[in-house]
Amino acid sequence: MAERARRPWVDALTGQVLGLVAAFLFAGVVGGAIIAAYGESPLRVYGVIIDFSTARFQDVARVLENATPLIFSGLAVAVAFRAGMFNIGVEGQYYVGMITATIAAVFFDLPGVLHLIVVILFAALGGMAWAAIPAILKVKTGAHEVVTTIMMNGIAISLVGWALNNLLRTTDVGLVDLRSDRFPESAVMPHIGDSLGLSKETIPNSVNLTWLFPLALVACVAVWFLLSRTRLGYEARATGLSPGSAEAGGVSIGGVQLKAFLISGALAGFVGLNHLIGDVGFLGINYETTLGFTGIGVAFLGRNHPIGIVLAAILLGMIARGQDGVAIITDLPREILIILEGLLIMSVVVAYEVVRRVLLRRRQRVVRAEEEMPGEAASAPA
């Protein structure tokens, strides 16, 4: 019986690992076939990805730099998802977060760290404000958040263009680019390497691993705490899993979903920060895009769980880094790795679902066997 008592989580863990291995193998084989069709060796390409992501300290740092915004966008998607909503609008929410952060960076004159904190807060508030519109529309009118957030993404793109043309446009007539003023030093996020006094050989200036990465990890812990330890998180999960039961249990569905969506938007506000204050130091028309959409993949890969999201973000960070390597070393189009990324997300999602169903069925059998025939449980076929 002692062995049986351990089984549920051993089952779960082996199931997860087997599912992941199967998914990676499947994606690897199909991706490999595509690579082979281009006349390149799949193993060589995979070797390049791993090599470029892990060979040197600075490679790892680049992967973590890539992962930083993806952790935030994955968390943003996950928080909404756990409450039963699909936030497709992380993309637009972080654009608006970049606008509000730029406002704080350019127009406010604050001392040192305080300025930085205000810039970050403004980014979160901007994302939250942009998320508030679809959230209120959903709760008040029932407008589906997928539709409204997609529309809000379009509006956000135009809003950035308008802001750069008017409000934020640099006064420096020597600059022809459409961009904001350069941020003061107090509004720029220091690089971890500089803060720790690492040499430029170890970690060159082009690597933008900033303190936003540890902040992303803190956000993971905060989201974990929110979901599993607070009443709001509990009500949000109940709403996401069974809105009818949650409602009958006295949960105010609308209120909970509104709050969850606002938190999701605030997290989305962080997504553009590493680009904005950790890398370029101004808002230009060539700002980084698609981080919000990639966050959907990150959330799915990470099963909407904070730890899974960190791992998924790092994995996608590696694939992004691998693109550099593939471009340098092989003749393959860069898109090949985007295809690989898609394959991976798809097969992992499918594998998780298969594992979930198998595990549930097995657990039901064990529990029911014990509940119905306590003496005969051991004789049930394995």
Added chain:
Amino acid sequence: MPQGATEKPGTSKDVPVRMEGISKRFPGVVANDRVDLEVRAGEIHGLVGENGAGKSTLMRTLYGLYPPDEGRIVVRGREVRMSSPRQAIALGIGMVHQHFVLVDRFTAAENVVLGSEGGAIVDLDDAEERIAELGRSFGFSVDPRARVEDLSIGAQQRVEILKALYRGVSVLILDEPTAVLTPPETKELFADLRRLREAGNAVVFISHKLDEVLSLCDRITVLRRGRVVGETTPEETSKAELAEMMVGRPVLFRLDKPKVEAGSTVLRVESLRLGTQLKDVDLEVRSGEILGVAGVEGNGQRELAEALLGLRPPDGGRMLLEGDDLAGRSVEQIRGAGVAYIPEDRHGRGLVLEMTLWENVALGRQARPEFSSRLGTLLIRRIKELATRLIRAFDVRARSVGVEAATLSGGNQQKLLLARELDGEPRLLVAAQPTRGLDVGAIEFVWRRILEQKARGCAVLLISAELEEIYELSDRIVTMYEGRITGEYPPTAPPEELGIGMTGGRAAPGAA
């Protein structure tokens, strides 16, 4: 007919279906274990057993839906292998499922013909004529031109049966056919089935309602955990004996109703209106009293329960809980006022299956200061303590409070729900179809717990489509039809009288 008849000619004629040593395993579960079953011509054969005893699996095997792992099926003396219902129908075996598979917007005749048109051009007139003829020969009254959506449930069921007969079926399997019927409809169905029997057909009647099986069937086979535990006839057995065979231990049918003097009025509902579903409903439930609301499902019962819980705001009327109007209050406030709810939809309105047992116990009390701090964190240790205590008190069989509710059986899920709702001494219990889908043992458990609440002085509003349950528990009975209360009866009123109320006729004044 070629050779190959392996049975003696004499028996094969009277035995249209013989199942021998049928075993069917699903991963980890033996659904049927060496089951023998013989269905004879001109008999109604009852197949009884608890949920999960293997009745449906056995009949699906006979209907060609599952290939058996072991054993053989002999139809009129010849061993057959079927891989689809189409083959079963060709062999004269038909099945009427609990949930009808009819196209609402088609006429009865179109539904009957659907799937056996036999060509590109459908001669509906001819089909209608044949169906009417078929109906006449068995004494079924169905208008072949009537649209299914306009037919009563009982008539829809007759269309299903006609569908099978139209295809030349002589062995008819009925899966829990009375679950959806009112008492008069049940009577009609039984008359129909008896006429089918007189015409030499065989009927397999799957049910867990023992009274029906005893009054209708010629022979009865009892399944328990996939095995045949007995074959008997109504003359040889009794309800108590059948129940004991099904469950494996003696079952009490007559529960001792606690003698409680009904106290003051706890709930008074006055001309409650909600859309088209509730039309001026008036009710009164007193403390220590169980008011049974009888009615065929879909006549406003769900809306009544949900309005009382604050899940649907009523359009008008009052719902007074000890004088306090609940209309317009939130679910949280209404629950806080001492209303407990056993929903008819355990999964959609009660439990969150993917959550753990303790998380399910917390639902409904997550906002109380005992269970969440002022900072908004859950006091998980206290919730787990409560859950552990409740699970023990309500005999929920689970390894720990940390397992997901989805891993529990239906009966244990309902126990978990009862544990959550009944703890905390509610003043009013709204119990909607509280034993739906449960097996005999679990039903008894749920009934006892409801009676306990009554004994404690709780007012109970019992909404049920099962008349047996209504009679077993209620102190007073009202019937509901199309959103109206159509009559009030004492628990001694015969089912026929309730049947009148359940189909819309107002009860004669003074019936109560």
